[in-house]
Amino acid sequence: MTEHHTVIVIGAGQAGLSMSWHLTRRGVDHVVLERDTIAHEWLDGRWDNFTLVTPNWQCVLPGHAYDGDDPDGFMTRDLVYDFVRRYADSFGAPVREHVAVLSVQQAPGGGYAVSTSAGAMTADQVVVAVGGYHVPSIPRLAERVPETITQIHSSRYRSAAALPPGGVLVVGTGQSGAQIAEDLHLEGRQVHLVAGSAPRVARFYRGRDCVAWLQDMGVYDVSISEHAGGLSKRESTNHYVTGRDGGRDIDLRAFALDGMRLYGRLTDVGSDGVLRFAPTLEQSLDAADAVSEGIKNDIDAYIARAGLDAPVEERYTPVWRPESEPTELDLEAAGVTSVVWAVGFRRDYRWLKVGVFDGEGHPAHTRGVTAAQGLYFLGLPWQNTWGSGRFAAVARDAEYLAEQMSPAVGARVPAAV
Structure with a gap:
């Protein structure tokens, strides 16, 4: 007989486990299907010094807060993995590891038919908790990079020692690209960094971590419907900063002073192994700095409104500017032996055969609730607020969905787990 559950949750990261906690607490029959292992992306998709x-x-997370001795610090990759694994163990999450979901479609009599590597299942409701980053994106330009050059996506980068000796070209300055460039730089590699349009933020300002200020200001609580950009915020690039060594700014200008070589947007890879760039470097650096200083302006205004006593801090002054922007890089002549592509991911929902996507392939939803009865998303970037998809607000998003689901699944609420 086909196995049936009231709810099937797809994905056993922090989002799927948060939903499982709420369903467990409400006494709802469910199973969490995970194609790999619990929280594996934290271990398999991050570099050694992450x-x-x-x-x-x-x-x-619901029922599970950080309980270590460094609340103002930044957990390493292994500690985050352990944090999420301990969460699953804390309430006996019904996770089935190494079970891949092959397809989900609406069943003729209602509910959903779920085809998996372990056989067919059905469910009254399905929660898709696989995040928004599925397939590593590498541009077609990479096909023209000489075969002698090692190329990897940022999700496969582990350490400088794992790459061939020599210089490294990092393409992209989002959170991963900027931090990987820093990691390589600190290991003594000659780094060539292609700067994109990602913004940056100061780690500390006026005596506190900027995240703490933004939390107090309610920035992480503002819903996407209240933002001027509306749904376009879901395509926003996160600000680059680092938690390494207790946390600090990532200042690409300072890296340049210290020998890192910076370039504007990559436009072409010639058959001769020569890369060509648009003169956008200075513009990218100025734009990133402007965002960082704008956040400081908001913090200053908040401090003034609230009448808080906070130390005054000098504003940032650019420590380096390009005298002229490089337009070419000969990989062989420069001794570059590796390329790290840090240009993001593509969505892949081909297995989800339900009409809940817009014209660009984005899940169409309101706070995770779709137009298809009983189908929900959880853990998406900007699902509702800036913190959605991260530890900051996934618990709140999971609770909201659990409340939406409860009447339909006839949930009862036993003693708290």
């Missing part, structure tokens, strides 16, 4: 960029005190 740290969170948000403070540990923001790591709060």
Whole structure:
């Protein structure tokens, strides 16, 4: 007989486990299907020296808050993995590891038919908790890079020692690209960094972590419907900063002073192994700095409104500017032996055969609730607020969905787990 559950949750990261906690607490029959292992992306998709960029005190899952001795610090990759694994163990989450979901479609009589690597299942309701970053994105330009050059996506980067000796080209300055460039630089590699349009933020300002200020200001609580950009915020690039060594700014200008070589947007890779760039470097650096200083302006205004006593701090002054922007890089002549592509991911929902997507392939939803009865998303970037998809607000998003689901699944609420 086909196995049936009231709810099937797809994905056993922090989002799927948060939903499982609420369903367990409400006594709802469910199973969590995970194609790999619990929280594996934290271990398999991060480099050796990875740290969170948000403070540990923001790591709060339903019924499970950070309980270490460094709340203002930044957990390493292994500690985050352990944090999520311990969460699953804390309430006996019904996770089935190494079970891949092959397809989900609406069943003729209602509910959903779920085809998996372990056989067919059905469910009254399905929660898709696989995040928004599925397939590593590498541009077609990479096909023209000489075969002698090692190329990897940022999700496969582990350490400088794992790459061939020589210089490294990092393409992209989002959170991963900027931090990987820093990691390589600190290991003594000659780094060539292609700067994109990602903004940056100061780690500390006026005596506190900027995340703490933004938390107090309610920035993480503002819903996407209240933002001027509306749904376009879901395509926003996160600000680059680091939690390494207790946390600090990532200042690409300072890296340049210290020998890192910076370039504007990559436009072409010639058959001769020569890369060509648009003269956008200075513009990118200025724009990133402007965002950082704008956040400081908001913090200053908040401090003034609230009448808070906070130390005054000098504003940032650019420590370096390009005298002229490089337009070419000969990989062989420069001794570059590796390229790290840090240009993001593509969504892949081909297995979800339900009409809940817009014209660009984005899940169409309101706070995770779709137009298809009983189908929900959880853990998406900007699902509702800036913190959605991260530890900052996934607990709140999971609770909201659990409340939406409860009447339909006839949930009862026993003693709290």
